[in-house]
Amino acid sequence: MSESPKERPLPASGDLVVIGAGVIGLAIGWRAAQRGLRPLVLDAGEPGAGATGVAAGMLAPVTEADFGEEALIELNLASARRYPDFIAELEAESGHATGFRQTGALNVAVDRDQAEELRRLHELQRELGLEARWLSAGECRALEPALATRVTGGIDAPGDHQVSPRLLAGALRAALERAGGSVRPFARARSVAVEGGRVSGVELQSGEMIAAPAVVVAAGAYAGELELPSGAGVPVRPVKGQILRLLGDRAAPLISRIVRTPEVYAVPRSDGRVVVGATVEEQGFDAAVTAGGVLELLRAAYEVLPGITELELVQASAGHRPATPDNEPVMGEGAVPGLVWATGHWRNGVLLAPLTADAIAALLDGEAPAPELRPFTPHRFAAAGVTG
């Protein structure tokens, strides 16, 4: 995915250590480097190979809107609005493409239950003033002729877009390195060190200590695995997702925009690939691709897009989204001064990367916490008596 950077000496300390080189950690590192900090971004494996490497990259605040999550919907919309400028700046600074495509999304129903669910979603979208229009079955098929005849109608969301998370991670790494930051793969953090009541660095699984006055935990689902002083953690659990990569004819793509139902989504890349996802499984860190997961995805995709049977099945993979008890992200400084959280992004990590990076980098640079972070403070779990 990302190109290998030139060999350079790896710093053993810096102004800032970021644990996790997924899109969240890399974006924070890039924005911090732009502000003159010297971030070192650690990853337990290859950068971008965790949840980032399995994500479909939907930027879908409108079709992913859900009841009772008004604060999160606002956050998602705010990050989506930043995406075009974020991508333009990133592609210019990195020299990498990111696969950002402003295609829109069509959310359709293939049976009566799904139609009722989408009607309720559309009501919510209208109440919130989101850009979403109800379409008849015929109008849906006029937009996407490959839709199954059983489609009864759906929601056109012309502002929901996509990016390639793998390309995005590569671009972020390149931009971060050009801005003076570093990435260190295969450096698994074991614990966060605390001295005199505030963070002093990170200890690796190898025993190596990396000193830093500030540490960002952007380790996704693995944030819950870090050793921390009592009361300093936040509760993060992995939620397994399986995803398929199909390949069709680039010259005659099956679909031209994101097509989804309440059960499945299909995201068309510009090279003829179609990403189909995703299961939602509470399975701990089990990362197996299962017969049941693949069957569920293919069956749901076939119901809405019968033509997928002709596509090549190139890859099936599984990863772990980071989820908190309320399924909302956790962003900001927690109980230990200098220890900053940026995880729990659940299904919205790629979408939320620009806003998260801007807000966390500002915080690290000494600014007051951005008001949009307030609902997502790590302190909400301590207040509720829940810690990681």
Add this chain to the structure above:
Amino acid sequence: MSESPKERPLPASGDLVVIGAGVIGLAIGWRAAQRGLRPLVLDAGEPGAGATGVAAGMLAPVTEADFGEEALIELNLASARRYPDFIAELEAESGHATGFRQTGALNVAVDRDQAEELRRLHELQRELGLEARWLSAGECRALEPALATRVTGGIDAPGDHQVSPRLLAGALRAALERAGGSVRPFARARSVAVEGGRVSGVELQSGEMIAAPAVVVAAGAYAGELELPSGAGVPVRPVKGQILRLLGDRAAPLISRIVRTPEVYAVPRSDGRVVVGATVEEQGFDAAVTAGGVLELLRAAYEVLPGITELELVQASAGHRPATPDNEPVMGEGAVPGLVWATGHWRNGVLLAPLTADAIAALLDGEAPAPELRPFTPHRFAAAGVTG
């Protein structure tokens, strides 16, 4: 699959060239070497990586019996009878395991149409005196508790077994080399050379000539691609099959015998893997694993064995079975003296390897053609005016 043999000089000629190092070509080579011939077995790629590498290895003359194929059923049964001794001798001579398991097979129906189809099959099996007993749904589930409750009954075929084709190919290669034969990978045959009215050798795609007084075409579906003198070919076409490899708990296997319906089969290996196959597609040499093929297999397997959803999906692959116009094998000397055919084995290549190898090696050693080969002569297509 097979272990790398020690480096040795590759012969540029021999008593015999076999085109194709699948189980058919390797078994012929082994039997010929045992008779003192010096066979050279060529393969366009890796030995055992064609149809052999994608086959499930069912040895199922009873559950695969079909109307109007009495001669072929006889041939299948005759080869199945040779299997235990063939394996014992091969494992002893090669020092390799082959995954031969005498598990039996259970052929069940999950709906009324399948039940009628199996009732007709059972009638045929009884007429032919095959070892097959009709079981009630309860009796089926007593044998295999993982069967779906929708199973209405089925046929117990305790004599249908399995072998691992990949292990078998490796064992055959080792035995053949110990007996004085050679295998040459990545040597694609372009044409068969004829001089003075009889075969004189093989020309490779590279232009290299390999002289030999006898040539066996065991190239599977690729037999039809060889350049041959006019009228010397036989018509062989590829029939695509897709197959899945699942992995379950070795200590608690989902099934203990082959479980199949008229639509799908599941073959349990001793290491916890379950091979699920296979699609039958007239697609030429297209070898793509497709969303539709995987969906078809998983859906049919789920209907009979709901527990497969828990298994890991380890691999999906596609290959090409060799089929003739009458879907029966073509074995024996054809229009050109010295040019011997051993292909067209359709779904029964692994099953038929022992008998094919014995009969073809005897022919190459100067014996009269075995009577069981007579129905499968290459001349039947010339008589019908059909050539490759």
